[in-house]
Amino acid sequence: MAEKATLKSCLKSAREELARGEYKAACQHCKAALKVDKNSYDAFIVIGKAAFKLEEYSQSEMAYRKAVGIQPEKLTAWQGLLELFQSMDSNEKTLEALQELTKLTNSDKARCAEYTKRLAFGQKKAGDLEASGATWQQLLDLEPPEALRASALCGLADIQIAREEEMVVEEVRMRSKKALKALRSAAKEAGKDPEACVVDEGKLHEEVVAARAAQPASESAELEAALARVAAATAVSAEHEPYHTAQLRRVLARAKADPSAQGEALEHCLAASRKQCCSVFPYDCAVQLQAELHLIRSTEEVGAETAALEQERRSREAAALSKRYLHAFPWAAGSATAMGCALAARKAVSAKPRATTERQQLEAWLARGAALDPAGGSPAGCCILAVARLEAGEPAAALDYCKQGLRAAVRFRASVGVTLSGLDRQLRLVYCDALAQLGRSADAISTLSAMLPSLAARSRLVDLALEAQNLPMALEHCQAANEQAPAVAWPVARRGWVALLQGSAEEARRLLEESLSLAGGESDPVARYHLGRAYWELGGKLKADRACALTQLMTAAGKAGPHQ
Structure with missing residues (x-):
């Protein structure tokens, strides 16, 4: 009984000294306790802790291991060893301690899961990917x-x-x-130093x-x-x-x-x-891809139309994305660009012209995005701004935005790895339109010729040829476009207009009616205007009066356009 009291007294004193930071004194009390009971688990635990604080790691390890030998089912010794091995930066011994702790805590899912997680990290650090994968799978099996x-x-x-x-x-x-x-080998054949060759x-x-x-x-x-x-x-x-x-x-x-x-x-x-995305990366990619797939690509080729309901859905999707982006990152250049692109998408599906204030709002958002972007803007934002400046009669400003947009498309391809071919092509087309408005038609024709066989480029070339009254060139591109895309209406319609300009009213009527048949419900008002002109030239040869010509002209006037 006296020995038991002495043991308790020694252990109590040891714990008190340990709490006060008197680690050597704590060890002395533990040694006294061990003289009473050489298998005192608690004494070895206190020695292990005190030696650890004194950075006597070998003594600490020895004490903890003796404690493990006395009561292997207890956690305290292995927890002490885990702390010790981590301080020693011994990954191998750390893994040993974690493996034992996962076994000992098998009945306690929460603690076992935590030790299993640490074990998996340690195994990966040791380069044992197979073991780490198996341990992670064990953790999943615990349903943590x-x-x-x-x-x-x-x-x-x-x-x-x-x-x-x-x-x-x-x-x-x-x-x-x-x-x-x-x-x-190539350098040697060329008589150069082969050792100077370097692979990137x-x-x-x-x-x-x-x-x-x-x-x-x-x-x-x-x-x-x-x-x-x-x-x-x-x-x-x-x-x-x-x-x-x-x-x-x-x-x-x-x-x-x-x-x-x-x-x-x-x-x-x-x-x-x-x-709840914390990165602008997916937002920026989404804005550009939306513009590429929905705003640009669906309308870039003349005659390519998307169902009204689908366009409306895409417009709502763009609006929702822009609101999420602006809410998450109000300071980001991309969020302002997203707002502008969403307004442009809404404008594209609107049946009536938007108010001047809405167009100004669209441009203001995009201009803000370009100003906030250190690189000078995004491909989609610059493209929409270029079109807006062109419509406002400012071709020089449109030209600058096109150049910025083309540089931005190159940056996007380098950083993201995706080529925005639709935006790139649209920027080049607007660039050519701006050149034409600036009186640089030759430069525009040269750039458009390099873009062939794009149907949109051919359409612009036909327009430029007609403006220059170069009917053979216009006819050549119309025929090439017709061969390239027989189901597209505009090449047939333009051939009809060329025929009318050449004095062949009957041929013009036939071609223009064929183009309207190809276009279906989405007929071009310009083609209807030209058909009205053809009927007018034919006069009473086809109709008792010119009511048919009047019908076509009124239909063309019902839609906004240059011939309204």
């Missing part, structure tokens, strides 16, 4: 809280990212070796990453799946944003390889913007 589940999903994604990088590095090494061999491995790395991302069915499928699980389970917070961005960049890489995948990329961007 949402935060830990998200950590497990991110951990599995990290492993797949690391594996993917290993594969990329290996492929870059092989390509670099092959490219260097070819360069040295940075560029090779970008090419390999883009190529692998563009093939989700390859060995990158596991990475795709891991990133998709993270994206589905988490918001785009600061902690999880890298995973969402990694997934989005892979989708964008596919869009670079296959432009038809741009719709998928846009949906990913919009989905990210709806999830």
Whole structure:
């Protein structure tokens, strides 16, 4: 009984000294306790803690391990060893402690999940990706809280990212070796120093990453799946944003390889913007892709029309995106651009001309976006501003915006990896329109000729030829466009106008009626005006009076246009 009292007294004194920071004194009291009971678990625990504070790590480890040997089912000794091994930066021993703690806490899901998470991180740090992946999967099997589940999903994604990088590095090494061999062989044949040849491995790395991302069915499928699980389970917070961005960049890489995948990329961007996104990246991509796919591409080719309901839906989608962007990042240049693009989308689907104040509001938002952007604006914003300045009779300003927009399109392609071919083409078309208004028709024709076989470019070339009264050139481009796209109405309509100018009213009537038939319900008012002129020239040969000509002219006048 006296020995038990002495043991308790010694341990109490040891704990008091430990609390006061008198670590050596605590050790002395513990040694006295061990003389009473050489298997005192608590004495070895206090010695382990005191020695740790004194940075006597070997003694601390020895004391904790003796405690483990006495009562292996208790956590305290292994917790002390975990703290010790982490301070020693011994990853191998840290993993040992974590493995034991996960076993000992098996009945306590919350504590076990926390130790399992730390074990998985440690295994990844040690380079054991297989073990780390298995541990993360064990954590998921524990059905942990949402935060830990998200950590497990991110951990599995990290492993797949690391594996993917290993594969990329290996492929870059092989390509670099092959490219260097070819360069040295070519240099030797040219009589140059082969040793001076250098391969741009940075560029090779970008090419390999883009190529692998563009093939989700390859060995990158596991990475795709891991990133998709993270994206589905988490918001785009600061902690999880890298995973969402990694997934989005892979989708964008596919869009670079296959432009038809741009719709998928846009949906990913919009989905990210709806999830409390903390990054402007998906917003900016969404704004430009919306303009590319909906605002520009759907109207860039003459005769290509989108259903009114679909256009209205897209307009609402653009408005919703702009509001989310402005709410999340009111200071960002992109949010102002998004507001301007949304107003432009609404203007595009409106059946009546917008009020002057609304047009001014549109331009004000876009100008603000361009002013806030250190680089000078976005492709979509500059394109819309260029069109607005051209309509306002300011071709010089339109020309400047086109140049800014083309530079912005190059920057977007470099940073995001997607070519905005529709915006690029539209900027060049507006650029040519501005050149023509400035009296530089020859420069406009040269630029448009370089854009062939674009139907929109051919349409502009026909207009320029007609303005210059170069009917053979106009007819040549009309016939080429007709062969290129037989179902498109405008080449047939322009051929009809050329025929009328050449004095062939009957041929003009036939071609213009054919163009209206091709156009269906979306007939061009200019074509109707020309048909009215043709009927007028024919007079009573086809009709008892000229009522048909009057009908066509009135129909043309019913829509806004240069011939209203």
